[in-house]
Amino acid sequence: MCRPARAFSLNEDLIASALPWFGVTAMISGYRTASSLEAPQEKISVALHVGERIIEELLLRYRDGVDIAVGNNVRPAPPLRFGADGTPVPAGGLYSVTWRATPGPVSGSRKLDDTATWTEQAFTGAQPLVLAAHRN
Numbered sequence: 001m002c003r004p005a006r007a008f009s010l011n012e013d014l015i016a017s018a019l020p021w022f023g024v025t026a027m028i029s030g031y032r033t034a035s036s037l038e039a040p041q042e043k044i045s046v047a048l049h050v051g052e053r054i055i056e057e058l059l060l061r062y063r064d065g066v067d068i069a070v071g072n073n074v075r076p077a078p079p080l081r082f083g084a085d086g087t088p089v090p091a092g093g094l095y096s097v098t099w100r101a102t103p104g105p106v107s108g109s110r111k112l113d114d115t116a117t118w119t120e121q122a123f124t125g126a127q128p129l130v131l132a133a134h135r136n
Contacts, residue, residue: 043118046086047095047129051116054080054097055133058112094118110135 008016081093099114112133117126 043094043127044129046082046084047116047118047127048131050082050086050095050097051114051129051131053086054099054116055112055114055131058099058114059133059135104134 079096079098081089081091082095082097083089084094086095095116095118097114097116099112102111102113103109104111112135114131114133116129116131119126
């Protein structure tokens with residue numbers, strides 16, 4: 001005697017079709033989270049690039065450490081403004097870079113502090129990134 005084939009119930013069909021959608025939903029949620037975490041890191045990366053660029057320009061312009069003036073007398077006068085991609089802009093811009101030269105720890109040396117700031121929408125206020133260089 002042959003037994004009739006057993007069919008799937010409606011509940012089993014619904015569960016089997018819903019399982020892939022849970023996986024798709026989890027992947028989309030993970031992508032959104034990763035994208036939201038990537039944006040601030042990109043701004044930090046551009047700020048680091050802009051700050052390093054200013055320090056390198058100042059150190060090349062004033063090759064001898066004593067030529068870097070103490071105070072904000074270094075030219076071009078800060079602040080400089082940069083767009084979202086790190087290119088200089090005449091006004092506005094996302095990034096503002098300021099610097100200050102102070103006497104260094106060794107006689108005749110100079111310490112150059114470079115601060116790149118930008119406004120992050122997720123946080124309140126400006127976000128600073130401070131770089132320092134020493135020149136003998």
